[in-house]
Amino acid sequence: MRTSFEALNQWATQGPPTEVEGDPGGDEGRNRVRAVFISDLHLGTPGCQAEALLDFLKHHPSETLYLVGDIIDGWQLRRRWFWPQAHNDVVQKLLRRARKGCQIIFIPGNHDEFARGFVGHSFGGIEVVEQAIHTTVDGRRLWVIHGDHFDGVIQCAKWLAYLGDNLYELLLRVNRHLNSLRGRLGLPYWSLSAYLKGKVKKALNYVMDFEVAVATEARRRGLDGVVCGHIHRAEMRTIQGTLYCNDGDWVESHTALVEHFDGRLELVHWNPSLGLPHGVGTAIKALST
Numbered sequence: 001m002r003t004s005f006e007a008l009n010q011w012a013t014q015g016p017p018t019e020v021e022g023d024p025g026g027d028e029g030r031n032r033v034r035a036v037f038i039s040d041l042h043l044g045t046p047g048c049q050a051e052a053l054l055d056f057l058k059h060h061p062s063e064t065l066y067l068v069g070d071i072i073d074g075w076q077l078r079r080r081w082f083w084p085q086a087h088n089d090v091v092q093k094l095l096r097r098a099r100k101g102c103q104i105i106f107i108p109g110n111h112d113e114f115a116r117g118f119v120g121h122s123f124g125g126i127e128v129v130e131q132a133i134h135t136t137v138d139g140r141r142l143w144v145i146h147g148d149h150f151d152g153v154i155q156c157a158k159w160l161a162y163l164g165d166n167l168y169e170l171l172l173r174v175n176r177h178l179n180s181l182r183g184r185l186g187l188p189y190w191s192l193s194a195y196l197k198g199k200v201k202k203a204l205n206y207v208m209d210f211e212v213a214v215a216t217e218a219r220r221r222g223l224d225g226v227v228c229g230h231i232h233r234a235e236m237r238t239i240q241g242t243l244y245c246n247d248g249d250w251v252e253s254h255t256a257l258v259e260h261f262d263g264r265l266e267l268v269h270w271n272p273s274l275g276l277p278h279g280v281g282t283a284i285k286a287l288s289t
């Protein structure tokens, strides 16, 4: 087992033992944005699409990077240790980015709730906070939270949430097999769980309730909008005058939220395998469903 928290600390203070390969000269210049918001990476699980994420990060250097929860999946690591090189590379990349002057803010979620014990501290230049307020260049104030506190199931019955997590893991495994088959048949990536989530009315109602609850609370706090994750459903829309942004996830949809230097917010659907610019991969995916 190469990775431990001692090793993380060593990287944080002295730099990683070896720099990430294939990244000579760093990320300067290309698609630089003001802020990047990512969540639900679920590092430590087979579902995590670490290579796609590395590719996205490489192409989107930023002044600020928000890690909006469920970055490392402590729930699943506790059950079974799973930590391939690509997951190491993500951690190395984040620490390296912090050393190079990017402000990195980590808001723990429910799967990495162990990190909630480090709120108020920073390690390797990564600040751990419970929540944040991001002010866009045009002055909009956005509440940045993971979102699990709005999840009634998780608050009321933790064992129920664990059960849901197991079923979800199974679904992702079926999805991977299905997609490796689709890949052999020359068909593009297609998300089974995204399909099911989109089709099941109950799930949709849950998503709607979540979105409205989060936006309502942001408005109650006198903010212009909210950025969250947690439900693995990327979205950007106005709910009763309040901007609701969900940056999606990196286990199925490869999505992130970015703020450009003119204050424009954009949901990026990253599809490195097709080697196509933003949006095109999503359009192909949409056609194939």
Ligand SMILES: [Mn+2]
Pocket: 069, 070, 109, 110, 111, 146, 148, 229, 230, 231
């Ligand atoms: Mn979550």
